[in-house]
Amino acid sequence: MGNGIVDDVDRALIAELQRDATQAYATLGKVVGLSAGAAHDRVRKLRERGVIRRTTVDVDPTALGRGVLAFVMVDSSAWMGDATESFAAIPEIQEAHIIAGTASVLVKVRTATTEQLQDVLRRLYLIEGVSGTQATVVLETFFERPVRAD
Amino acid sequence: MGNGIVDDVDRALIAELQRDATQAYATLGKVVGLSAGAAHDRVRKLRERGVIRRTTVDVDPTALGRGVLAFVMVDSSAWMGDATESFAAIPEIQEAHIIAGTASVLVKVRTATTEQLQDVLRRLYLIEGVSGTQATVVLETFFERPVRAD
DNA sequence: AGATCACACCGAACGGCATTCAGCCACCCT
DNA sequence: AGGGTGGCTGAATGCCGTTCGGTGTGATCT
Incomplete structure (x- = not known):
């Protein structure tokens, strides 16, 4: 591959x-x-070859009622390496990464309201091994662009 | 609109x-x-209507030599609301957001090596008002998916 | 109610474009 | 030199994007 x-x-x-x-x-x-x-x-x-993974469309999150964007640092008391499915099961999570540092997972979340964001945090705590979260709400997005190709 | x-x-x-x-x-x-x-x-x-912004392709960052992913919290000593262009001028930056909390800007960076990541941090310090950075390196990406539409 | 308008959809027709293929050329390996 | 490989061109074919006239429906106004 x-x-x-x-x-x-x-x-x-x-x-x-x-x-x-x-x-x-x-x-x-x-x-x-x-x-x-x-x-x-x-x-x-x-x-x-998988260099181009797929052809897709870019949508305006606000138009779909996903106007609230937040990044959440997830602390854990256990090995999170096999927890992909647990995070993927929360549809509001757009990205999930294992990170180096004090927290162990970083997730990008999009919801309609801050209440729904709170509910996502609640569901994160339900994941085995999750011991804490630290959410950072985005006030304004400067830009989001594709991976640099040149 | x-x-x-x-x-x-x-x-x-x-x-x-x-x-x-x-x-x-x-x-x-x-x-x-x-x-x-x-x-x-x-x-x-x-x-x-702008709900669909564009049709694009999803690429494998590793195949393009952008295997290192990091999130950087940028601290500032001044108002950063008009700094879009300064961040956009650094091509390795894929996303930039103004955030609530102690830091003021969160950026997503993709480089080929950690040396290049360090160089991006150096260039971030050159931006007017930037007083500090805190980089978090991604060890493994669980998933990255489109905004939920349903 | 009846008339008018706006809107969304269908089905067909047209032309353009994706896709394929044969032929050609440059390069590498033996 | 000869054969094999890989990438390109240019043309042919058939599918599909795009447009358009016509129809049905629901809302608004008289």
């Missing part, structure tokens, strides 16, 4: 697709100096 | 598109019980 090299043309293609994945392969190819067929071939291989 | 209501069908369409934005509108319509034309119409309106 993940084999093969990602060259400059691949990176340019990825950057273009991140910007707008709906554009035609002919357009895409022109940007990097390739025919439509060649561009298509490269993108197909990038997908096969 | 952001006008109009997002009903259950819209949410189902968004959820499908988040899962796979390459599928045909006929398929998409079938999932929610709509014709291809109607599905296309709803998605077009969701785009116009």
Whole structure:
């Protein structure tokens, strides 16, 4: 998995697709100096190799009623390495990472209201080994952008 | 902007598109019980309203040489509300948020190595008003998924 | 009630684009 | 030199995005 090299043309293609994945392969190819067929071939291989995981849409969280964003440091009294499913089972959690430092897990949470955020914290405490949480509410998001490709 | 209501069908369409934005509108319509034309119409309106911001691709950060992920709490001695551009100018920063609490800004950083992470911290200190940083390195990512649509 | 309007959907038609493929070229390995 | 591999071009084909006329429904106004 993940084999093969990602060259400059691949990176340019990825950057273009991140910007707008709906554009035609002919357009895409022109940007990097390739025919439509060649561009298509490269993108197909990038997908096969798992470099491009999927094509998706970016949505406005507020429009979906997920206007409250918070990061929560989760303290634990036990090894949390196998707790993926426990965190994934809470749908309001958008990301979960094991971290180095005093806390052991960092999660990114989106809810409609702060009351719902509180309820997520309650459900976090129900996870085996969780001994504490420290929530940080986001007041304003400067930006959220794709992984840098170039 | 952001006008109009997002009903259950819209949410189902968004959820499908988040899962796979390459599928045909006929398929998409079938999932929610709509014709291809109607599905296309709803998605077009969701785009116009800004509910769907863009169509993009999800990439594997490791494959692009961005294997190191860290969250950095940035302390400041001044008002940081207008510092968007300063943070955006550092390409390794993927997200930047103003937060409530002792720190004032939280940023998500992706680099190839921890040396490069250190260099990002150095550049953060160059931003006017930044008085300190506290970096938390991610050891393992459980998951990162789209905003919940349903 | 009846008339008018707005809105959402369907189904068909058109044209463009994704996808495939044969042929070609450059490079590497033996 | 010869054969194999990988990547590219350009063209052909068929599917799909996109548009549009027509219909049904519910709301508003007279």
